[in-house]
Amino acid sequence: MTYDGIIASFGEVFLKGKNRSRFIDRALRTVKGRLAGIEQLTVSKTHANLNIALNGADSEAVLDRLSTVFGIQRYQLYTYCESDMNAIKETTLAVVNALEDDGKRIKVTATRGHKQFPFKSPEIARTVGQYIAEHSDVPLDIRNPDLLVKIQVQKARTFIVSKETPGLGGLPLGINGTTLLMLSGGLDSPVAGYLMMKRGLEIEALHFDSPPYTSPRARQKVFDLAEKLAHYMPGGQLVVHVVPFTPLQKAIFGSVPESYGMTIMRRMMYRISERVAQRMGCPVLSNGESLGQVASQTPQSMLAINSVASMPVIRPVACMDKVEIMEIARRIDTYDISVRPYEDCCTVFVPKSPATAPTLKRCEQCETRFEWDALLDACVDGVESITVEAGKPLRIDADTSDEICALL
Numbered sequence: 001m002t003y004d005g006i007i008a009s010f011g012e013v014f015l016k017g018k019n020r021s022r023f024i025d026r027a028l029r030t031v032k033g034r035l036a037g038i039e040q041l042t043v044s045k046t047h048a049n050l051n052i053a054l055n056g057a058d059s060e061a062v063l064d065r066l067s068t069v070f071g072i073q074r075y076q077l078y079t080y081c082e083s084d085m086n087a088i089k090e091t092t093l094a095v096v097n098a099l100e101d102d103g104k105r106i107k108v109t110a111t112r113g114h115k116q117f118p119f120k121s122p123e124i125a126r127t128v129g130q131y132i133a134e135h136s137d138v139p140l141d142i143r144n145p146d147l148l149v150k151i152q153v154q155k156a157r158t159f160i161v162s163k164e165t166p167g168l169g170g171l172p173l174g175i176n177g178t179t180l181l182m183l184s185g186g187l188d189s190p191v192a193g194y195l196m197m198k199r200g201l202e203i204e205a206l207h208f209d210s211p212p213y214t215s216p217r218a219r220q221k222v223f224d225l226a227e228k229l230a231h232y233m234p235g236g237q238l239v240v241h242v243v244p245f246t247p248l249q250k251a252i253f254g255s256v257p258e259s260y261g262m263t264i265m266r267r268m269m270y271r272i273s274e275r276v277a278q279r280m281g282c283p284v285l286s287n288g289e290s291l292g293q294v295a296s297q298t299p300q301s302m303l304a305i306n307s308v309a310s311m312p313v314i315r316p317v318a319c320m321d322k323v324e325i326m327e328i329a330r331r332i333d334t335y336d337i338s339v340r341p342y343e344d345c346c347t348v349f350v351p352k353s354p355a356t357a358p359t360l361k362r363c364e365q366c367e368t369r370f371e372w373d374a375l376l377d378a379c380v381d382g383v384e385s386i387t388v389e390a391g392k393p394l395r396i397d398a399d400t401s402d403e404i405c406a407l408l
Contacts, residue, residue: 188288
């Protein structure tokens with residue numbers, strides 16, 4: 001069936017009170033940007049939703065583009081007709097017969113924005129429902145329906161809303177600013193980035209690169225993860241800041257007790273991340289730390305590590321089970337990339353018995369064992385910023401591509 005338009009409905013945006021219009025305007029800009037190039041579309045807003053008039057455009061192609069837009073709770077396809085009872089009955093019947101949900105029970109509901117329409121809402125629903133029962137095999141069930149067909153009578157025309165597609169929900173991207181995401185090649189950090197975007201934060205990524213201890217394949221994983229996340233970003237682009245971490249990492253593990261190596265390394269990462277974030281005007285850090293998952297993610301470790309940072313650090317997956325994280329990773333298409341067998345800088349130097357309850361005093365003592373200030377400055381000064389585009393995977397070299405293709 002050819003649909004006339006799509007209603008994009010908001011979720012928690014309605015809780016924003018006086019700021020609601022700002023959230024809706026941001027969502028409108030995002031939707032218009034995502035649909036740029038489909039010339040016949042007309043996108044407008046009301047106090048409650050966005051209306052996308054298709055004007056002959058393919059509804060499935062439009063919904064596919066909107067599948068990566070945050071801030072929309074659901075999309076409802078509609079067909080319109082004259083505000084005349086006979087036209088409403090015939091159009092609703094055609095809509096019902098076109099539904100692909102064979103065997104599903106439906107319920108017809110009606111609202112009457114045009115108060116001069118000669119039938120009240122319950123009467124409209126009852127009359128149209130009876131007409132469908134007499135002219136269609138689609139089962140009706142007003143108590144426990146599987147689908148709702150909604151008739152919305154307006155003065156100029158009547159909308160028949162039928163097929164519904166869930167949106168990503170959350171808040172419009174960018175409404176809360178930007179976060180610098182500490183992006184490794186594992187499962188957790190890309191999921192954390194996705195969840196930060198769902199809360200209205202655009203992201204830029206920071207990756208710690210340690211050649212020759214980490215291979216180009218490990219770096220390739222990060223670029224491929226960034227490409228997946230870029231699909232949700234405005235303009236389909238994600239900046240990855242790559243930190244040359246090898247000299248500082250070697251100094252850490254050559255100078256401090258093995259059990260504290262991971263803790264001191266994470267403290268240095270936080271220092272670098274904060275300085276890069278400050279340089280780009282970003283007010284908050286985020287990462288994929290999951291409480292209790294590894295030695296550096298116990299409450300005591302988090303206290304010792306986080307003490308070097310003054311800006312907020314948000315950990316979206318901190319209280320998730322690994323299974324929950326894996327489910328989201330599969331949904332956003334990062335799982336197969338994250339499980340490629342290439343280690344990042346956080347795993348190549350893992351000690352046999354890392355401290356799980358490090359103390360701040362002991363950390364500060366360990367850091368007096370070597371001159372790290374200049375090494376840290378070199379990490380920040382040597383950051384390489386690379387823009388990754390959605391749909392355009394960034395390949396390091398042909399050998400890397402061939403090896404990864406063989407894995408997949």
